[in-house]
Amino acid sequence: MAVTATKPRGAGPRKPGAARLAFALLGALVLLAAALLASVRYGSLPTSFGAVFDVLRGQGDPYITTVVESRYPRTVLGVLAGASLAVAGCLMQGVTRNPLAEPGMLGITAGASASIVVATAYLGMSGQMATLLWALPGALLAGLVVYAVGTRGGGSGMVRLVLTGAVLSAVLSAFIQAVTLSKPAVFDSYRYWVVGSLGGRGFDVFWTVLPLAGAGLVAALLLGRALNTVALGDDSATALGAKPARIKAAGLLAATVLGAAATAAVGPIAFVGLAVPHVVRVLVGVDFRLQLLFCALFGPSLLLFADVVGRLVLRPQELMVGVVTAFVGAPALLIAVRRMKGNA
Amino acid sequence: MLSLRALRRPAAVAAAASLTLLLSACGATDADETTGPAQETAAFPVTITSSLGDAVITEEPKKIVTLGQGSTETAIALGTVPVGIEEYKWGSDDSGYLPWVHEAVKAKGAELPKQFTGGEELDIEAILELDPDVILAAWSGVTKEQFDLLSDIAPVVAYPGQAWSTPWQDQIKIVSKALGKADEGEDLIGDIKKQLADAAATRPNYAKYTFSYIYNTGPGSLGVFFPTEQRAEMVAALGLKPDPIVETFEEVEGTESASIGLENADKLKDTDVVFTFYSDAKNRKEIEAQPLYQAIPAIKNGAIVAPTEQPFVTGSSMINPLTVPWSIERFLPMIDAAIAKVK
Numbered sequence: 167m168a169v170t171a172t173k174p175r176g177a178g179p180r181k182p183g184a185a186r187l188a189f190a191l192l193g194a195l196v197l198l199a200a201a202l203l204a205s206v207r208y209g210s211l212p213t214s215f216g217a218v219f220d221v222l223r224g225q226g227d228p229y230i231t232t233v234v235e236s237r238y239p240r241t242v243l244g245v246l247a248g249a250s251l252a253v254a255g256c257l258m259q260g261v262t263r264n265p266l267a268e269p270g271m272l273g274i275t276a277g278a279s280a281s282i283v284v285a286t287a288y289l290g291m292s293g294q295m296a297t298l299l300w301a302l303p304g305a306l307l308a309g310l311v312v313y314a315v316g317t318r319g320g321g322s323g324m325v326r327l328v329l330t331g332a333v334l335s336a337v338l339s340a341f342i343q344a345v346t347l348s349k350p351a352v353f354d355s356y357r358y359w360v361v362g363s364l365g366g367r368g369f370d371v372f373w374t375v376l377p378l379a380g381a382g383l384v385a386a387l388l389l390g391r392a393l394n395t396v397a398l399g400d401d402s403a404t405a406l407g408a409k410p411a412r413i414k415a416a417g418l419l420a421a422t423v424l425g426a427a428a429t430a431a432v433g434p435i436a437f438v439g440l441a442v443p444h445v446v447r448v449l450v451g452v453d454f455r456l457q458l459l460f461c462a463l464f465g466p467s468l469l470l471f472a473d474v475v476g477r478l479v480l481r482p483q484e485l486m487v488g489v490v491t492a493f494v495g496a497p498a499l500l501i502a503v504r505r506m507k508g509n510a
Numbered sequence: 511m512l513s514l515r516a517l518r519r520p521a522a523v524a525a526a527a528s529l530t531l532l533l534s535a536c537g538a539t540d541a542d543e544t545t546g547p548a549q550e551t552a553a554f555p556v557t558i559t560s561s562l563g564d565a566v567i568t569e570e571p572k573k574i575v576t577l578g579q580g581s582t583e584t585a586i587a588l589g590t591v592p593v594g595i596e597e598y599k600w601g602s603d604d605s606g607y608l609p610w611v612h613e614a615v616k617a618k619g620a621e622l623p624k625q626f627t628g629g630e631e632l633d634i635e636a637i638l639e640l641d642p643d644v645i646l647a648a649w650s651g652v653t654k655e656q657f658d659l660l661s662d663i664a665p666v667v668a669y670p671g672q673a674w675s676t677p678w679q680d681q682i683k684i685v686s687k688a689l690g691k692a693d694e695g696e697d698l699i700g701d702i703k704k705q706l707a708d709a710a711a712t713r714p715n716y717a718k719y720t721f722s723y724i725y726n727t728g729p730g731s732l733g734v735f736f737p738t739e740q741r742a743e744m745v746a747a748l749g750l751k752p753d754p755i756v757e758t759f760e761e762v763e764g765t766e767s768a769s770i771g772l773e774n775a776d777k778l779k780d781t782d783v784v785f786t787f788y789s790d791a792k793n794r795k796e797i798e799a800q801p802l803y804q805a806i807p808a809i810k811n812g813a814i815v816a817p818t819e820q821p822f823v824t825g826s827s828m829i830n831p832l833t834v835p836w837s838i839e840r841f842l843p844m845i846d847a848a849i850a851k852v853k
Contacts, residue, residue, distance in 0.1 A: 210771025232801050233773045236730075293792035294729065350629075358728070366729035368799075482771040483762070484730075 187456070190449055194463040201470035205241040206234055208474045210482035240364040243372050244473055244487075245466040247364070247428040248438055250379045252465025253386045254424035255439030256446070256457050260393055261417040262324045268439035269425025272418070273331045275434040276338035277308020278426070282359060283342050287352045297359060298371055301430035302378075308334060309422030317415070327418075362433035362488025364473045375427040382424035383462060389417055390455030397452065437492045438465055441499040448502040468495050553690030560668035562657040567665050570690050571643035575664070577628055578650020580678070580830045582611055584685040585646060587698055587831035591620040594640040596628030596650075601824025609821050610836035632656055638663055648684040649676045672764065678702075678740060678829040698831045706747035709838045716749030719782040719849060722756065722808075725767070726786070726797050732772040734759060739766035741827040744834070745785055748841065753781040772802045782852045783845070784808040785815045787823045794818070813851040815844045 207218050211233055220226040221234040251269060258267035269275070281304020285291035291300060312334050316327030346353035392413045395403045400410045425439070442465050443457065450456040469487065472494040476485040555568045574592040576582040582595045598608060605612040607622065615622050626636035629651065637645070637660065645666045651673040652666070660666045667688045669676045676684070679699050686695020710716060723735040723742040735742045736759075737752040746752055755777055759768030770777060778784070784806065788794035794816070797803055804810050817823050826837040 209773045211773035229776050229805060232805055236773065236800070236802050292790055293796060296792070366731065368729070482774055483769045484771065 187450065190460070191463075194460055194467070197467045198463055201467040201474075202241060202245070204474045205244060205470045206237045208477050209233065209237055210477065210484065212481075239367055239369045239372060240473065241470065242369075243367055243431060244364050244470040246372060246376065246379050247432045247435070248466035248469030249383060249462040250424040250428040250465070251435060251438040251469070252442035252446075252461035253383060253458055254421040254428070256443035256454075256461045257386055257389070257393075257417045257421040257424075258439075259443050260397065260454060260457070261414045261421070262328060264324070264328060265444070266440070267328075268436055269421060269429065270335070270434060270436050270439070271328060271331045272422055272425065273308035273312040273334040273338070274305045274422060274425040274429055275436070276335040276342075277311075278302070278305035278429045278434070279342050279356070279360060280304055280308075280338040283345050283352060283356050286355055287345050287349050292355070294367060295370060295374070298374060298430050302375070302426060305426030305429050306422065308338070309426060313415075313418055313422065359433050361486045362435040362491075363486040364432055364469070365477075365484055365486070367431070371431050375431045378423055379427040382420050382427065385416070385420040386424065386458050387455075387462070389413065389420065390453075390458050393417060393454040397454070433488060435469070435488045435491055437495050438469055441495045441502075442468060444506070445498050445502045448505045468498075553687075553692070556687060556690065558665075558667050558684060558688055560666075560670055561672070562652070562654050562666070562668040563661065565644070565661075565665035565667045565688065567644055567667075567688055567690075569643075571688070573640065573642045573644075574689075575637055575640055575642040575645045577632070577645060577647035577652050578674070579828055580649040580676075580681045581646035581667075581685050582608075582623070583614075583830040583832035584682050584695070584698065585689065586611065586614050586618075588686060588689055588691050588694055590689065591615050591618060592623045592646075593642060594624045594626060594637060596632075597625040598628075598824070601821050603821045608824065610825060610832040613836070614832050634659055634663075644688060646685055646688060648681045649674065649678075675764070678743075681830070702829065702831060702834050703747075705834055705838060706744070709842060710747065710749035713749055713842065713846070715849070716845070717751065719750050719852060720753040720780065721745055721750040721783045721785055722753045722778050722781040723785040724778070726772075726788075726793070727769075728793075729796050729800060730772050731769065732775060732803075733762075733767050733769045734778075735767045736761065740829050741785075744826060744829055744837065744841075745845075747829075748838070748845065750783065750845075753778065755780065772800065775802045775806050778806050778808070781806070781808050783813045783815065783848050787816060788818065791818070807853070811851050811853045813848045813853075815841075815848045817844065 203215075203218075206222075207213060207215060213230060213233065217226060217230050218234055221231045226234065254269040255267065258269065258271060259265060261267075262271075264271075278301040281300045282291070282297055285296070285300040291297070312327065312331045316330035342356070346356055392408060395406055395408045396410045396413050398406070403410045403413075428435075442461050446457050446460040446464060450460050469491065472491040473487040475494055476487050476490040479485055479490075554570060555566060558565045558567070572590075574585050574590055575594040576585060576592050577596050579598070582592055585592050595611070601608050603609045603612070606625070607615075612622070624636070624640060626633040632652075634656075642664045645660050645664050647666060647668050649669060652660070652668055653673075657666050657668055667684060670680065670684075682695050682698050683692070686692050686698070723739070723745060725733045725735070727733065734756050736756060737743065737746055742752065756768070759770055759777075761767070762769050788797065798809075808814060817826065822837070822840055825833045826841055
């Protein structure tokens with residue numbers, strides 16, 4: 167940890183040294199590059215680095231080329247979903263000032279799940295793209311309902327927002343349980359989706375969620391400076407000419423869009439949105455511009471490494487990434503938590 | 511996992527462990543006992559031991575209830591239409607019944623059995639109302655708890671070994687012994703073998719081709735059934751040779767199949783004909799769109815037997831006195847068409 171002079175609370179974000187920052191950025195990029203490489207190298211068929219490089223240079227054995235190419239969609243999807251989830255978590259933890267905030271808290275997961283369950287049970291929905299196209303509006307709608315109800319009457323009622331999210335999630339979960347218990351076939355397919363997986367998805371899934379996730383990521387990165395101002399406290403921010411309520415709303419909207427896009431594409435993977443922002447904060451401090459940038463770099467690394475582990479532990483079978491993420495990410499979060507104690 | 515579960519309920523429930531060796535050992539003992547007392551008159555009382563407990567049947571059962579699969583067909587083949595059977599919607603046709611069961615009962619001019627919900631939500635009250643003399647569950651997933659409850663209603667003939675793991679010959683031996691018709695049971699087994707052998711004799715060319723029976727559990731997955739699995743056993747009995755590569759795969763415990771992942775599709779490069787099934791048209795489209803799936807030569811050539819009719823998928827996945835004749839006549843033209851495309 168950089169030793170910085172302790173400033174009074176609200177006096178602005180602490181700044182780690184420039185050298186340290188450059189080092190962290192380099193580390194994050196190297197980690198991401200390693201994650202990308204691992205994701206195209208490892209699968210149920212063992213392939214060597216040499217063979218993968220041959221494929222990347224366009225000189226691979228035709229079958230190995232097909233195998234390596236089949237790993238591309240899940241890799242780009244891992245990057246997009248990992249960045250979206252981590253950035254969404256960072257936005258939510260910042261806006262709600264709740265260290266446990268993650269995208270699922272806004273009712274996004276429950277909304278997507280309920281939509282899928284209804285479509286499967288009553289409309290005979292099946293297939294990857296159909297699932298995505300049903301999950302997306304469900305997630306967005308739930309997020310917007312939570313936001314509308316939770317912030318009604320203005321003010322900075324973040325407690326109400328969190329409670330509304332919890333209530334909606336509880337109601338939808340009960341509904342999902344009722345439907346899936348009465349229709350075992352629905353339970354089977356829902357149970358599969360709800361774990362969260364990068365596998366078996368094609369580029370079409372990626373392209374479908376890219377506009378939404380891309381817009382959310384750009385919006386989030388642009389919000390960094392404004393969120394720094396809001397972090398000073400509503401009164402100070404207002405005194406500086408900012409509009410805290412509007413900035414918070416924009417942050418939550420971006421988080422909802424990001425969470426919905428990622429959840430619809432790969433299923434609910436809670437741990438990335440929760441853990442990555444904490445790790446990043448320990449590393450780069452509280453400046454939101456840095457936090458959001460590093461979340462967008464570390465999120466994909468965590469998700470991709472978890473996915474690679476999932477492909478290897480039961481080879482040739484696969485463990486879904488939703489199961490693995492917590493195992494892979496927990497040590498990093500624990501280290502971050504220990505550091506926090508000394509820092510806070 | 512999910513479509514396999516939906517399509518192949520028997521194997522799914524057996525997800526615990528199945529000790530095939532132990533099973534065949536049990537089966538062998540059973541066979542010795544059944545062939546021992548040859549006289550029909552001495553058939554009762556009979557005690558049938560299963561892994562869940564004993565069934566003591568004191569006189570010839572008139573009212574039969576069946577659970578799981580296979581017992582219904584054997585009972586009908588032995589001359590008694592059950593009064594109640596477990597419903598299996600997925601494999602049923604418009605009649606609401608498994609078509610071969612429906613056809614056989616109609617042909618006898620008998621009354622159709624009442625169907626009730628089975629599995630985890632077994633409708634015990636419906637069974638109670640039927641007032642059965644015996645409950646046959648030789649190939650089923652009946653639990654110990656259900657077994658105890660049902661035993662208060664009538665003797666329950668459950669499975670030796672694990673749930674959903676009884677080989678077809680043993681199913682027939684167990685059911686025929688419970689109905690006091692052990693000898694006729696042996697005849698049924700002989701008949702089935704003969705029907706399959708006769709069909710194979712009409713297609714001597716089948717012996718020249720290897721096959722793999724594969725399944726998917728969604729995009730990216732690839733599973734292969736072992737030749738001991740009933741659906742693969744049926745294909746092998748018709749004369750095709752199981753691709754020996756399957757022996758190198760590791761079994762997913764209790765499923766008689768291996769999950770190898772689609773990246774290993776080239777392991778099937780020497781397979782001439784692929785047998786498979788899809789959960790629905792969308793599943794088929796998604797699976798066939800994968801370049802790796804198309805990298806399997808048999809798939810690329812179109813040398814593939816992939817029935818979409820759910821009753822046929824069900825019927826051709828089970829070997830019993832009613833499914834075999836029903837399936838063979840439908841199966842052969844499909845296999846002929848696939849073999850014509852082998853390159």
